[in-house]
Amino acid sequence: MEKELKILKYSDLPKMIEKFISQGYPVLAPVHKGKIVEIEYVQSLDSIALDVLLSTQSAKKAAFPKVEKVLEYTMNKAGVVQHPVDPADSKETILFGVRPCDASGFKSLDAIFGEGPSDQFYLSKKEKTTIISFSCPVADEYCFCTSVGGGPGNTAGSDLQFTSVSKDELLVEILTEKGKKASRIFADLLTEANSAIDKTKFIADVKVVFDLDSVVAKTTASFGNAELWLEQSLRCIGCGACAFVCPTCACFDFQDEQDTKKGVRLRLWDSCGFSLFTLHTSGHNPREVQSQRWRQRIMHKFAYMPEQLKVVGCEGCGRCSRACPVDMNIKEHLTAIREQVTV
Amino acid sequence: MNDLIKKVTQLLDDKTINVFIGYGQGTASRIRTIFVKNSSQVENLVYTSDCTANLAGYLLKHEVKKIGKLGILANDSALRSMMQLASEFQIKDGEVYVLHAAKDGSFTEFADFQSIEAYLVTIDTGITSDEQERIAKLEAMTVKERWIFWNKEFEKCIKCYACRAACPMCYCHRCTTDVNQPQWIPVASHEQGNLDYHLMRAMHLAGRCVNCGECANACPMDIPLNLLTYQLIAPIRTTFDATAGMKADAVYALSTFKPDDKENFII
Amino acid sequence: MEQQNIYQPYLMEIEKITEEAPMVKTFRLKFTNEEEGNKFSFRTGQFGEYSVFGEGEVTFCVASPHTRKGYIECTFRQAGRVTAELASLSEGDTIGFRGPYGNIFPIDDWKGKNLLFIAGGIALPPMRSVIWSCLDLRDQFKDISILYGARTVEDLVYKNELAEWKERPDVHLVTTVDPGGETPDWSGEVGFVPTILDKMIPVSENTIAIVCGPPVMIKFTFPVLEKYGFKDEQVYTTLENRMKCGLGKCGRCNVGKVFVCKDGPVFTRTQLKELPDEY
Structure with a gap:
């Protein structure tokens, strides 16, 4: 649909949230929790952290939660009875106050879960989520969205995008049919916007640090470059912090939990950084050392996904680097690939 | 330099x-x-x-x-x-x-x-005064308050295992939490899984933790994990007169029996 | 509208258990819901995720041929958590099955050719599915030879079927055990699979070789095939890697950009050579 522009007063934001909630839409938004910022269900604008650069975790949990039931069953003498779990059993939800990189991060997940037999646990939740992103007035040294095809005002993946254009006013971009539907809920708070308004004046300037095509080509050619991966990953301690805060990481595990009579199968976040991820029962491990696991992380995002799913598995949000206990900086590593590798 | x-x-x-x-x-x-x-x-x-x-x-x-x-x-x-x-x-x-x-x-x-x-032996191996204060606060709580405190903290946990990966003492080739026969610790990062994991880890560090704080520093979700293991330092010291990481040939307090070991923890 | 749950398994009843070798069993499974069973079909080479409820899932090929309907079989060695539980089950118990997943052995393309099956140890089950699929369509193929080796006589799986193949005039079966693994009454060969293959002087012309076994066997078998003129596209194998979903989503079975679960598990040696060393 053709984009529509409106103006919303900051002072009307609480009313807008109230309207969502009173009309039965749960609202997920960034919330301060001590030093971190979580994405949680909120009841009013008061608890929403709109002043932060980025939430600690990405917004992916709106459609891909860290723990999710995929099977339910009971056991009796005759055997097992499955009680179908409906993947589409979720409510229409507003994901509010996230950043453009969160919104566009869903395109990687859409590709992974949508390819082949589709994963309706993810897809139906995603379909029922209306994303209201806020463009970024500031960025920090970890941000590199503009190097991976995004930007601080990128509207891809957002249904509505808000940009602060003055102390009192937000520019509202209505971008999709879903966004249009959500905007009707607070239509009375919206006024017409001047179509000549230049949004770029109000958003951060994020410098392009590398040419994506070149990084993709060089990463694709680097599988056998053991020295490169070892050099980059020597201080990696093999935790899953990077994967779990990442908006595009989708790897998962299944685990069964049951008592004597009933049980569930849970789908859980997993990470290619863990040594157990690929370990065979025999003891053989195709990715035995951390440098191979780091290679998998980078190549999956910058070589395999571009080729197989036609999408780069990175939004340049820099969350992995901020969360990394040992300061593995992905922007730096990608820049090094561009500089060191020749194809 | x-x-x-x-x-x-x-x-x-x-x-x-x-x-x-x-x-x-x-x-x-x-x-x-x-x-x-x-x-x-x-x-x-x-x-x-x-x-x-x-x-x-x-x-x-x-x-x-x-x-x-x-x-x-x-x-x-x-x-x-x-x-x-x-x-x-x-x-x-x-x-x-x-x-x-x-x-x-x-x-x-x-x-x-x-x-x-x-x-x-010449240095102060204790925890900082700030940490002492936080532990004193925890100890002053009722059991129920402490339970609520930790459950609220563990709610944030995403089971990325950064705490374990960052800890110099967590070197086990196959951590208890990774053992699946039997599955001692639920793998899922839900209430039970998070609680079991962190308590198990703290117990395995009792008498071994050198209070470096790497676990808490590593945590992307800002859980004060160091307080769990630090709280076990004093009981190990007063009960067994043992401090971790002081001697290369030390015997581990919790895996050794001495006739004069206090037995006041046995009910 | 209720959406399809791609992770929900079929319920299968264990109809028959056969002890194949120490720690190795075969289950014959039938669909508890007959309608699901009637709709189900697979092609040889495909695999599935077998569930023990409460323990989890485990990945095996379907070990029965696609030419036989109404049931599937799996053969497994007790090794980890799920297989330990599987091994403790009895006839009549219920397990889950998701599948079929992955690509196939293109036996339709092999019409009019000689087939040479080379298997080692617990890798005979995936091969057995192809062997029987081809034997059930025996007229379509020329010579069928099977070379199967295991560590010891006891470790040979499908002993009854080996005896049956031995008797058949239209199958050339050679069995072998590793040196020291023979029994006094052993009448087969003694020696490693590649060595015995060399002695067989295989003919490469118009022949497809299907190789499946432990990595070390594969490593030494390929050069022997090469020596007798087998081109890479004449040689097939099937890979395995740790898997969870079987559908190319969970992210762990890939070898480079190739997912064993959806792009494999069957690969020609030509394809294998293009894969990076990550399996």
Whole structure:
């Protein structure tokens, strides 16, 4: 649909949230929790952290939660009875106050879960989520969205995008049919916007640090470059912090939990950084050392996904680097690939 | 700083070591671990008051060990971790070249474990006053309040295992939480799974934790995990007169029986 | 509208258990819901995720041929958590099955050719599915030879079927055990699979070789095939890697850009050579 522009007063934001909630839409938004910022269900604008650069975790949990039931069953003498779990059993939800990189991060997940037999646990939740992103007035040294095809005002993946254009006013971009539907809920708070308004004046300037095509080509050619991966990953301690805060990481595990009579199968976040991820029962491990696991992380995002799913598995949000206990900086590593590798 | 650079250059040039584990400049104002493999990289070393990370965990990393003979810039925490690791047969005397970084910025070479032990008895191995205060607060709580406190903290946990990966003492080839026959700890990052994991980990560090704080520093969700293990330091000390990471040949308090062990914890 | 749950398994009843070798069993499974069973079909080479409820899932090929309907079989060695539980089950118990997943052995393309099956140890089950699929369509193929080796006589799986193949005039079966693994009454060969293959002087012309076994067997078998003129596209194998979903989503079975679960598990040696060393 053709984009529509409106103006919303900051002072009307609480009313807008109230309207969502009173009309039965749960609202997920960034919330301060001590030093971190979580994405949680909120009841009013008061608890929403709109002043932060980025939430600690990405917004992916709106459609891909860290723990999710995929099977339910009971056991009796005759055997097992499955009680179908409906993947589409979720409510229409507003994901509010996230950043453009969160919104566009869903395109990687859409590709992974949508390819082949589709994963309706993810897809139906995603379909029922209306994303209201806020463009970024500031960025920090970890941000590199503009190097991976995004930007601080990128509207891809957002249904509505808000940009602060003055102390009192937000520019509202209505971008999709879903966004249009959500905007009707607070239509009375919206006024017409001047179509000549230049949004770029109000958003951060994020410098392009590398040419994506070149990084993709060089990463694709680097599988056998053991020295490169070892050099980059020597201080990696093999935790899953990077994967779990990442908006595009989708790897998962299944685990069964049951008592004597009933049980569930849970789908859980997993990470290619863990040594157990690929370990065979025999003891053989195709990715035995951390440098191979780091290679998998980078190549999956910058070589395999571009080729197989036609999408780069990175939004340049820099969350992995901020969360990394040992300061593995992905922007730096990608820049090094561009500089060191020749194809 | 020049002393450090000169010393490490010499160690690498005369092949005393093949790699030196030290601190370097990280993203923005962060400090990160660097691995100096030749004298041309020595200039990357930094040492400031922000260089507080315990680097001892890297002494056990397979790919680091493979480089060859290791040298390490060890702060007090790292020295204690090394003594604890030695007592658990994870490193041997003479295997690692140890350069100690004192709080005043001076660097001293420790020739052997004995000299490290001699140094460690002279330092304050306690936790900071701020940490003491936080623990006192926890201890003043009722059991129910404490339960609520920790459950609220664990709610944030995403089971990324950064705490375990960052801990120099969490070197088990197959951690209890990774064992699946039987599945002692639920894998899921839900209420039970998070609680079981953190309590199990704390218990396994009782009498072994050298209060370096790496677990809490590593946590991307800002859970004060160090308070869990720190709370176990005092009981181990008063019950068994044991402090972790002081002697390379120490026997582990919780796996040894002495006739005069207090039995007041047995109901 | 209720959406399809791609992770929900079929319920299968264990109809028959056969002890094949120490720690190795074969289950014959039938669909508890007959309608699901009637709709189900697979092609040889495909695999599935077998569930023990409460323990989890485990990945095996379907070991029965696609030419036989109404049931599937799996053969497994007790090794980890799920297989330990599977091994403790009895006839009449219920397990889950998701599948079929992955690509196939293109036996339709092999019409009019000689087939040479080379298997080692517990790798005979995936091969057995192809062997029987081809034997059930025996007229379509020329010579069928099977070379099967195991560590010891006891470790040979499908002993009854080996005896049956031995008797058949239209199958050339050679069995072998590793040196020291023979029994006094052993009448087969003694020696490693590649060595015995060399002695067989295989004919490469108009022949497809299907190789499946432990990595070390594969490593030494390929050069022997090469020596007798087998081109890479004449040689097939099937890979395995740790899997969870079987559908190319969970992210762990990939070898480079190739997912073993959806791009494999069947690969020609030509394809295998293009894969990076990550399996």
